[in-house]
Amino acid sequence: MCRNDASHVIVQWAIWMTGNIAVPLTPLHPPEMLKYFLKDSSAGLVICTQEYENTLRPLAKEISKPLLVTGRDKEITAQLYQPNNSFMKPKAENTLSDVGKTNAWYGRNDALLIYTSGTTSKPKGVVWTHSMLSSQIASLHAAWRYSAQDVVLHALPLHHIHGQLNSLLASLSAGARIRMLPSFVSHTVWARLLGMGERDETKATVFHGVPAMYAKLTADHSKMFDNPKTAEYVRATLASRMRLMCAGSAPLPDSLFQKWEEISGHRLLERYGMSETGMALSNPYRPAEARTVGCVGTPLPGVAARIAAPGDSGVLEPLVTVATPAADTRISLEQLGLAPKEEKEPEVEWRAPDVTEHKPSGTDVYQGELLLKGPGVFSRYYNRAPKPDDSDFTPDGWFRTGDTVSFAGGRFRILGRTSIDIIKTGGYKVSALQVESAILEHPSVADAAVLGVEDESYGEIVSAVVVLKEQATLTLKELKDDAGKRLAPYQLPRNMIVVKEMPRNVMGKLDKKEIRKLYGEALAVKN
Numbered sequence: 001m002c003r004n005d006a007s008h009v010i011v012q013w014a015i016w017m018t019g020n021i022a023v024p025l026t027p028l029h030p031p032e033m034l035k036y037f038l039k040d041s042s043a044g045l046v047i048c049t050q051e052y053e054n055t056l057r058p059l060a061k062e063i064s065k066p067l068l069v070t071g072r073d074k075e076i077t078a079q080l081y082q083p084n085n086s087f088m089k090p091k092a093e094n095t096l097s098d099v100g101k102t103n104a105w106y107g108r109n110d111a112l113l114i115y116t117s118g119t120t121s122k123p124k125g126v127v128w129t130h131s132m133l134s135s136q137i138a139s140l141h142a143a144w145r146y147s148a149q150d151v152v153l154h155a156l157p158l159h160h161i162h163g164q165l166n167s168l169l170a171s172l173s174a175g176a177r178i179r180m181l182p183s184f185v186s187h188t189v190w191a192r193l194l195g196m197g198e199r200d201e202t203k204a205t206v207f208h209g210v211p212a213m214y215a216k217l218t219a220d221h222s223k224m225f226d227n228p229k230t231a232e233y234v235r236a237t238l239a240s241r242m243r244l245m246c247a248g249s250a251p252l253p254d255s256l257f258q259k260w261e262e263i264s265g266h267r268l269l270e271r272y273g274m275s276e277t278g279m280a281l282s283n284p285y286r287p288a289e290a291r292t293v294g295c296v297g298t299p300l301p302g303v304a305a306r307i308a309a310p311g312d313s314g315v316l317e318p319l320v321t322v323a324t325p326a327a328d329t330r331i332s333l334e335q336l337g338l339a340p341k342e343e344k345e346p347e348v349e350w351r352a353p354d355v356t357e358h359k360p361s362g363t364d365v366y367q368g369e370l371l372l373k374g375p376g377v378f379s380r381y382y383n384r385a386p387k388p389d390d391s392d393f394t395p396d397g398w399f400r401t402g403d404t405v406s407f408a409g410g411r412f413r414i415l416g417r418t419s420i421d422i423i424k425t426g427g428y429k430v431s432a433l434q435v436e437s438a439i440l441e442h443p444s445v446a447d448a449a450v451l452g453v454e455d456e457s458y459g460e461i462v463s464a465v466v467v468l469k470e471q472a473t474l475t476l477k478e479l480k481d482d483a484g485k486r487l488a489p490y491q492l493p494r495n496m497i498v499v500k501e502m503p504r505n506v507m508g509k510l511d512k513k514e515i516r517k518l519y520g521e522a523l524a525v526k527n
C-alpha cells in the first residue's frame with residue numbers, strides 16, 4: 001500500500017525483480033477488508049509507505065506477517081518489522097546480486113493479484129501473469145496508440161485493473177511520462193488538464209477516468225467556468241492538447257458523453273473491461289466520429305468475444321463470435337520516439353474483427369451472455385478450486401463474464417450484470433443501464449439507479465432511485481413523460497423514490513447490493 005506516486009512503481013518493480021507477486025492495496029478500503037486481502041492472498045510480506053504504517057501495522061501484527069515500511073530518510077531506506085515486534089534493517093549485501101529474472105521466467109510466472117470488487121460474493125484474487133500483462137499492453141498500444149510523447153494524468157486508484165493497466169503499465173511501457181495525483185480531486189484534475197503554470201512538455205495529453213469522475217468534472221465545470229469566454233478557452237485548450245480521453249469500468253450515460261463533447265471537444269473513447277479480462281471491447285481510436293455513444297465497439301486486438309444463450313436443453317449455446325487478430329508485439333522504434341513518426345496516422349487502428357454467426361438471429365441483433373477468450377484473459381482465481389458447475393468457464397474454455405450484451409450493426413452494447421441489471425418484467429427483459437441513462441437526461445436528476453422489485457403480477461417492476469439536483473423537484477409522472485421520449489412504455493419506471501445520496505463503491509460504481517439493502521423496502525412499499 002503505497003502513495004499514488006513513484007513509490008508505488010518502485011515497490012511494484014522491486015517485487016517483480018525479486019520474482020514475487022504484487023497485491024496492490026488501497027487505503028480506500030476499511031481495515032477489515034485489508035485484513036481479508038492479506039490473509040486470502042497468503043502474503044509473505046506487507047509493504048507500505050510511511051503514511052500507511054498506522055493502518056497496516058496492527059493488522060500485520062494481528063495475523064503475524066512481517067511489515068516493511070519504506071522510508072524517505074537517506075539513512076534508513078526501510079524498516080522491517082518482524083511478527084515478534086522487533087525490527088531490523090534489510091541486509092545491504094543482497095541488494096543487487098540476486099534480483100532480476102530471465103524473460104523466459106517472467107513468461108511463465110505470476111505478476112499480480114487484482115481483487116474483484118466482490119459485488120455479489122467475497123472479493124476473489126484474479127491471478128495476472130506477466131504474459132497476460134504484456135499481451136494486454138501490446139493490444140492497448142496497437143488500439144489507442146500510446147507513445148513516448150504522451151503525458152498521462154493519473155488519478156485512478158492502483159488496486160484496480162483500470163489504474164494499473166491502462167493508466168500506469170501501458171503508459172510506462174510506451175516510455176510515456178506519468179503525472180500521478182494522490183487521489184481524484186476534481187479541482188486539481190481541472191488545473192492539471194488545463195496545464196496551469198506548467199511547462200509545455202509536462203502538460204497532460206492523456207486521461208483515463210471512470211464515468212463518475214467525468215460527471216464530477218462536468219458538474220464543477222458549470223460552476224467554475226460559467227463565463228462563456230472562459231468556457232471557450234477550456235474547450236479550445238482540451239480540444240487541441242489532449243490526444244486521448246477514455247472512459248470505462250462502468251456505463252457511460254449518453255447525456256454525459258454529449259456534455260463532455262460540448263465542454264471539451266472530445267468524444268470520450270468508451271471501452272469495456274473487467275478485473276478478470278483486462279480490456280476487452282473498445283470503440284475505435286480513429287476516426288473519433290465512429291465512437292458511438294452507448295456502445296463499447298468491437299474486441300481489442302487478440303480478444304475473441306462470443307454471445308451465448310441457453311438453448312432448448314438449457315445448455316449455453318453460441319450465437320455469434322467476434323474475434324480480432326492479435327496485435328504485433330514487436331517493439332517499434334517509432335513508438336519509443338527513436339524514429340521519425342509517420343506523417344499521416346493510419347485511419348484504421350486495428351484490423352476489422354472476424355464475425356462468425358452460429359445461429360441466424362433473424363433480426364441481426366444478437367443478445368445474451370458475453371463470453372471472452374484470449375491471451376490477456378485470466379485462467380484462475382487465487383486459492384479457489386475451479387467451479388464444478390461451469391459458472392466461471394465453459395467446458396471449451398470461454399470465460400463467462402456474467403454481463404448481458406447485444407451485438408448489432410458491428411458493435412457491442414453492454415446491457416448490465418445479468419444477475420442484477422436485467423429486469424424481467426411482464427415477459428420483457430429490461431436493461432437497468434439503458435433506463436438509468438435515459439433518466440439521467442432529465443434536467444432535475446443528478447444521479448439514478450434502477451432496480452427490479454419483486455411483484456406478483458409482473459415478476460419484477462422497474463423501479464428508480466434518484467438523487468435530484470439542488471432545489472429541483474420531480475414527480476414520477478414528470479419523470480415518465482420525459483423518459484418516455486427515449487424509452488418504450490414497458491421500460492419506464494413504475495415507481496420512484498428520491499434519496500439524498502447514492503451508494504457507490506471506491507471505483508465510483510453504483511453499489512446495487514447496498515442500494516437494494518437501503519432502499520429496497522421503501523420501493524416495495526411504493527409498489
Ligand code: AMP
Binds near residue numbers: 161248250270271
Ligand atoms: P471490474 O472487474 O471491477 O472492473 O468490473 C467489471 C464490470 O464492470 C463488468 O463486468 C461490467 O459489468 C462493468 N463495466 C466495465 N466497463 C463497462 C462499460 N463500459 N459499460 C458498462 N459496464 C461496464
